[in-house]
Amino acid sequence: MAVAFLFNEEQEVLFLQKKQQDTFLAGFLVPIGGHIEGDEMNEPQKACFRENEEETGLKKDYIENLTLRYILLRIKDNQEIRIQYVFIGSVSKNNTLFESDEGSLSWVGYKDILDYNVSATTKEIVKHYDQVGKYNEKVNVGSMKSLKGNPEITWGPLEDWELPIFT
Template identity: 75%
Template sequence: MAVAFLFSEKLEVLFLQKKQKDTFFAGFLVPIGGHIEGNEINEPLKACLREIEEETGLKREFIENLRLRYIVHRIKENQEIRLQYVFFGNVSRINTLSESDEGSLTWVGYNEISSQNVSATTIEIVNHYKEIGKTTENVYVGSMRSLKGNPTITWGLLEDWEM
């Protein structure tokens, strides 16, 4: 998956409110984004931009500083390995947004995200960003796991060891 946390000038983040009848995260607020197509497998940014345009109508030229910030791994039922590329960028609220058939768009205050109906992964990413990520341009890799029955992510810095 490739998703984006798109910040407004008022430090709000654009989310998609999933429909109650959806089978995947029904009723949840989710970052803008979705699945990576086969021809995008080595280009998660391309997938993210496509998903942003599909879900919001925003074209690339209206998004500033869209950068890869997190890569999250998770194993589901000890069979399926899920990989999520997480980008952060900026958009102006003056842009006209287009609703998609996947749900409705809503702005959520950056400091209010953790109290909303969002996934554990979203909460962990937001918490890490608040503590560390917002002060650096580094990319972090996280492994989702259970800690005493609660979901958490163990983070590591992604670095080029040859530099």
């Protein structure tokens, strides 16, 4: 999956309100994004731009500084590794949005996100971004797990260990 947290000039983030009858995250607020198509496997940003246009009508040119900031990993049924690419970008609130049949769009104040019906993954991303991510440009990798039945993500910066400082 490739999703985006799109901030406007008022520090609000654009979310999609999933329909109550949806089979996955029904009624939840989710970041804009979705599945990566076969030809996008090596280009998650391309998938993110496509999903944003499909769900909001926002063309690539209207989204600024869309930057990969998080990669989340989890294993499903001990067989399938799922990867979610999370981008952070900015967009003007003055842009016209076109809603898709996937749900309704809304701007949520960044400081208020945790008060809404969002997934545990979204909560953990917001907490990490607030404490660490907004203060640097690093890509962080999160390993998802359950701690006594509660979802948890263990974070680490993605770095190149072959940099000259280790030689």
